[in-house]
Amino acid sequence: MDNKNNARLGKGLSSIFGQDVSKVLDDIQNGDMEVERQEQSKIPVDEIRPNPYQPRKVFDDEALKELSSLDIVSNLKYFEMTQEEKYMKAAIREAKKAYALEEVPIGCVIVQNDRIIARGYNRRNTEGNTLAHAELTAIKKASKKTGDWRLEDCTMYVTLEPCQMCAGAIVQSRMKKVVIGSMNPKAGCAGSVLNLLQMAQFNHQVEIERGVLEEECSTMLSGFFRELRDKKKRLRENV
Numbered sequence: 001m002d003n004k005n006n007a008r009l010g011k012g013l014s015s016i017f018g019q020d021v022s023k024v025l026d027d028i029q030n031g032d033m034e035v036e037r038q039e040q041s042k043i044p045v046d047e048i049r050p051n052p053y054q055p056r057k058v059f060d061d062e063a064l065k066e067l068s069s070l071d072i073v074s075n076l077k078y079f080e081m082t083q084e085e086k087y088m089k090a091a092i093r094e095a096k097k098a099y100a101l102e103e104v105p106i107g108c109v110i111v112q113n114d115r116i117i118a119r120g121y122n123r124r125n126t127e128g129n130t131l132a133h134a135e136l137t138a139i140k141k142a143s144k145k146t147g148d149w150r151l152e153d154c155t156m157y158v159t160l161e162p163c164q165m166c167a168g169a170i171v172q173s174r175m176k177k178v179v180i181g182s183m184n185p186k187a188g189c190a191g192s193v194l195n196l197l198q199m200a201q202f203n204h205q206v207e208i209e210r211g212v213l214e215e216e217c218s219t220m221l222s223g224f225f226r227e228l229r230d231k232k233k234r235l236r237e238n239v
Contacts, residue, residue: 091109096220101123105122105221117142136169139173158178159182177208
């Protein structure tokens with residue numbers, strides 16, 4: 001669908017709902033809006049009738065009966081994301097912004113009272129700045145949002161295990177908890193190379209949860225580096 005049609009669709013939905021629908025959808029995805037759960041009711045299969053406006057005219061009665069025997073409603077919980085997964089998804093969306101800039105795709109969000117208060121993604125090459133890591137960007141934004149350098153009641157969700165610089169900043173910020181997607185065996189400082197977040201010698205230790213949406217985070221990183229290697233190979237071949 002082209003941009004013109006998208007604009008028409010967005011305008012039509014906005015006129016129906018009385019607000020910017022795309023913003024509402026983003027707020028729901030980012031956990032910034034509560035979605036009211038609607039009541040569900042069961043309908044006997046023999047009362048189901050084909051929609052006269054639907055192109056399909058033939059229905060499989062046996063398949064419908066089999067479907068009605070499944071307890072779909074009670075099993076929906078297996079398809080619902082946990083809180084940790086929901087916020088890690090938000091961190092992954094941030095990482096994809098870095099990917100689009102050809103930066104190593106690392107993303108981060110900080111949550112306070114079940115709301116995202118800060119976001120960040122890797123921009124080190126873009127800004128030419130060692131400090132432009134996702135975690136440091138998010139910490140800076142969170143402190144500005146709360147008006148305090150202490151983030152004692154906050155949880156950070158990050159797609160890749162923090163480096164020594166970011167781990168140190170997390171401890172210094174008094175972050176309550178860090179949820180990690182993929183571990184970093186070569187440079188991670190939340191348990192891989194060393195664990196700066198839980199050193200008994202420091203005056204603050206951070207709770208850690210590892211492996212949330214690990215496969216998705218790892219696949220994104222491995223895909224990025226594979227594309228980078230392929231690009232370098234093509235450049236060498238064209239020299």
